[in-house]
Each structure stands twice: as structure tokens, then as C-alpha cells.
Amino acid sequence: MAGELAGKVAAVTGAASGIGLASAEAMLAAGACVVMVDRDEAALKLLRDKHGDAMILLVIDLLDPKSCATLLPAVLEKAGQLDILHANAGTYIGGDLVDADTAAIDRMLNLNVNVVMKNVHDVLPHMIARGTGDIIVTSSLAAHFPTPWEPVYASSKWAINCFVQTVRRQVFKHGIRVGSISPGPVASALLADWPPEKLKEARDAGSLLETSEVADVVMFMLTRPRGVTIRDVVMLPTNFDL
Template identity: 60%
Template sequence: MPDAFADKIAVVTGAASGIGLATTRALLAEGAQVVMVDRNESALKELTSELGSKACYHVTDLLDPTSCAQMVPEILEVVSHIDILHCNAGTYIGGDLTDTTPDAIDRMLNLNVNAVMKNVHAICPHMQERGTGDIIVTCSVAGHFPTYWEPIYSGSKWAITSFVQCMRRQLASSDIRVAQISPGPVVSALLADWPEENLRKAREIGGLIEPEDVAEAIVFMLSRRRGVTIRDLIILPSTFDRV
């Protein structure tokens, strides 16, 4: 859609790597301005110097309640408005429930669920006052079926699926579109916890997709006319056969 991103300002969390970085690059290529949010300040500095004048950054630790709460207000001190919020930051825990620890469970739920809800809570008044906006959350195919080999991760993504569907309905009358992108296995830092043998097998059968594949799908979702919401787009490796 021509000029769909002209004058648009996007905020992307977890933007220093993986899907967040790929989405940043894709939105910049479409002409948007992007505020890259991550806790890795050195990576953000290096990336924004490489990506050009339409990329800037904001250092936020989403696991720190104060830093998380300050993210949206502080960004709005630098940019005039926010058209797009991509809640992308997340973490992964695989394996049986008894293989992990209560602290790891808390960290995952705080980042994958609580931080998303807090970021959306913070952006809602701004977008409602403007009468427009887009919120996209990185979910997972694991949020759509009982992924028994990663119950904590899957549980966090089921929570996001419910949250997105509820918020889409709550905000529709304000012309705020709320949607999620639900990838299968993506080549990213989240796969660091995968056993090497599983990664090797997945690569051999083409069972992984690239962050750029997800970013292209996000651009497609965001560039639909305002009367259309792609609420949930599931994007999988073609050989993925678990759901």
C-alpha cells in the first residue's frame, strides 16, 4: 500500500536482535521512524549509527518496574506521537516444568506477559486521545496449542493470545488495531536453550524460519487499510508438523 508508513513513528521492544531488529529494518525501509527499545545500550548505539537518522533508541529494562513504567512517557518526550507499538521482547524456557526454577518462571512471566500488559496499558491513553494506532505483540504458535514440551513458555503465550483478543475488542471503537504475530521456530537468541541436536535436526529439515520472514509479515499486517485488522497471523516453517 503506497505511503502506508509515511510520517509513522513506531516503537519496537527487544529491538537489538532477532525479530525486533528485523522489524526495525523493515519499517525503516518502508519510511517509518523507529524508536528501538532494549536494555542493551551498546548494541542500540551501534545499530542506530548504522541504520540512519530515522532510527533512535531508548534504553529500557522491561523487568525493572520503574524502567518499564517510564518507557512510554520518556519516549513521548522525544517524539511527537507513537503510531505503532510492537511488543516484541520475550524470553524462552523449554523442557518439563520440574526442570526449571520458580525464579525462572517469574522472569518469563514478567517479561512475556506482565511487561506486555504494562506497555499496552501505558500506550492506550495516548492512542485513544489520537483516535488511531496499531499494537502488535510477538506471540508464538505455542500460544495456540498445548505445547507440552515447553509448558511455561506455551502458558505465557496462551495468556498473550487471550490478552490480544480482549484488547482488540476493547480498543476497536478508538480505531486502534490490536494484533499478534505467532511464529513457529525462528532463528534467534530464544533458541539458545534448545539442545544442539534439536537445532541441527531442525536446520536439516528446514524447520526454522528467519526473523526477516516474520518482519515481512508484520509489515503486511500494518499496511492494511484502517478498516481491516489481521488479528493473528501464524507463520510457520513449511515442514513444521506439530500443529
Template identity: 60%
Template sequence: MAQFLQGQIAAVTGAASGIGLASTKALLDAGATVVLVDRDADALARLSEELRERALIQKTDLLDAESCKAMVPEILGKVDHIDILLCNAGSYIGGDLVDTTPEAIDRMVNLNVNTVMKNVLAVAPHMIERGTGDIVVTCSIAGHSAIHVEPVYSASKWAVTSFVQTMRRQLMGHGIRVGQVSPGPVISALLSDWEPERLERMKKEGALMEAEEVSDAILFMLSRKRTVTIRDVIVLPSAFDI
């Protein structure tokens, strides 16, 4: 891919694995400098050695209020601006609601919803002052369809869809594009909570996809002219049936 992001600076949350890592590599290939944000310091250190040039690391625990609040200022201590923020970090709860716990619900909703709001709140003034920027949020097909085996997860992603689309309208007049990518099931650690039978069946049916399929969609969104905003891209495995 042509290096159409040459000179731009991106920050990616949940960058140490899955969609975040695939997107980080795609952004680097497109010429961007990328700040990898994750709570896993060991993984970040390994990736720093592997990716080297134009890959900077930022250890942030988004579930820690002070660490989350410090994320954008600490990033801007490493680079002089942020062109792209990819809010990708998230977690998953599946199964019947009665089988989960209040603590697990709090953790997932905090990570999937509250930290996205906080990260956008933190970066918006910076982008408004510069008059440009891209904010992309990793949502889910569960943010568009009430997945009956994922009541908590689906609720969190519906909230994300509402937030992204309202912020798109708030920030569009400042030269800032806001959109989301909504993938179906991706082969990643996020599916470790799936029922083994369901996971095995979907693997056999070809109803799962690789993280790179999602990062390709994100790069497509970012490659459009500034006069165009891709507000949402739904990416599904061809054999996935909801």
C-alpha cells in the first residue's frame, strides 16, 4: 500500500494484540508514526523491538481512572500532535445475563464505553485547535443487531454506535472525521469466552475472520479525501449469519 499517511501520527489503544496490532502494522506500512497504547508492558516492549522505527509505546491502563486521564497528555509528551486516534481496546461477555456478575459488567461497560468517551473527550480539544483529525472506534456488528447470546456486549456496542454518530455530528464542523468499524467475529483472544462448541462450529463454517480484514477497512476509511467521511463500515465473514 502506498504510504498515504506519511508524516501523520496515530495513537491506537489495545495495540498489543488482535485488531489493534493489525491496525498498528497497517498504519506503519502506510507511513504513519504510531503510538501503541496498552496496559501490557511486556508485550509493548517486545513490539517496540520488533517494529522499531516509527513505533512508540505508551503503557496505559484504561480501567485505571488516573492512567486513562493521563493517556493523551503523555502521548503528546512523546509526539507533537495526534492526527489519528483509534479507540480499539475492549472486552467481551457472552452467554446468559444470569451467568455473569456485576463486577464483570462494570469492567466491560467501563472499557467498551466509558473509556472511549474519555479518550475522545481528551483528544477532541487538541484536534479542534488543529482543525483536523480522524477518530475511529472499533465497534461491532453487535452494535447493530441485538445478539441474544451477548446481551451485555451488544448493549455496550449499541452505546458506542450512538456515541460515535453523535460525536461525528458535533465535530464535523471542526474538520474532524469520526467513524466506526463494526466487524463480525474476529479470531482473537476476545473470543476466549465463547462456548467451545460455538467457536469450533463457526471455525468449521468459515464464519470467523482475521484481524487484518478489519485493519484493511480502517485504512480504507482513512484513505478517503477529507471531503468524505466513512461513518461506519460493517465487515463480516462471508459465512457469518446473524
């Protein structure tokens, strides 16, 4: 895919690890200038050492409203334009609802839903003025199936899928494509609370996706002809069964 995104500027949230990092690296390989948005400054600096000046670092705490609001102005200051937003940052809560910490519920809903809405809200005027743009949101298989072991997380992703589908219908007339990627279990930091034996069993059984596989689908979405929008992609490990 070398050169397919040449001249494009992309911003990826939650870019220091996991799906965000894999997506950013795939865009870099395709020739894009990528603004890496994350609160982990140390991790971002290590990535800059690896990838050089094509990768622009942007340290933002998306859960802080004032910091979150600086995303687009900072991208424009550093890169001059924004063609692609991958709203990827998110967190996870699993288990029984009665065992969940309510502060953690607030934090997860804020990051998985409110922050995504605010980021998209803030970049849309710029994309509308330019008459083009791509917005991809990292959703989840949990947005398509009422997974009983993660009611809070699943609810956040159901909400964001509705957001993607409704906003897409508002902005396609401006040349802006909006879509979501909904992977099943991915070998990333979001599975940090899985017991080691469960993680090993899942890997051995081939029931986990790799972040690079998700990034491949993100690139597929971004490189379709402008008259084609991939609105929703659900990705399953072949050996996965709900």
C-alpha cells in the first residue's frame, strides 16, 4: 500500500499502543503524515525515535475537556490540515455490573462515547470546509451482540455505532465518509484483565485477532474510491464462537 495515502494527514487517538499504534504505522507505511494522539508522552517519544519526523507527537489527555478541545487546533498547527481521524482511544470494563466501580463506569463512558463525539464534532467543520475527509471509529463486536459479561462496555459500543451511522447520514453530502471497525477479541492492552491462562488458551485456539489485522481493514476502508463508504466492518477470529 506504499503511497496510497501520500499527502494525507491523519490523526489517531490512543495511538501509543494496540490498535491505534497498528493503524498509525499502517498509515505511515502508506505515505501519510500521522499525528499520534495519546496521553503517554514517554511511549510516544519512543515511537518517534523509531519512525522519525513523519510521525508527529501530540500529548493530550482526552478525559480533560480543555485538553481534549485542543486536538484539532494542535493538528492544524503541526500539520496544516486533517484528512483522516481514527477515533480509537477507549477503555474496557468487564464482569458483572454489580461488581463494577461507578467511577470506572463514568470514566469508560466518557472516553468511549463522549470523547469520540467531541473529537468528531470538533473536526467536522474543517472537513466540511475542505469538502473531504474520513472518520473511522474503533467500535467492537460487543456493539452487535448483547455480551452478558461486559454490559457497560457493550452499551458504550452500541451507543457509538448509532452515532457513527447517524452522523454518516448528516455529512456524506459534504464528501465525508464515516465508518466503524468492530473487531472481536484483539490481543492488546484492553485484555490486560484477562487471566494469563485464558489469554494463552485463546491465542493457542486462534480465537484472538492481532492489531495488525485490524489495521489492514482500516486501510481497506480508507483506500476505497471516494464514492464508496465502508460503514461497518465486523471482524471475527475464524475460531471464535459467541
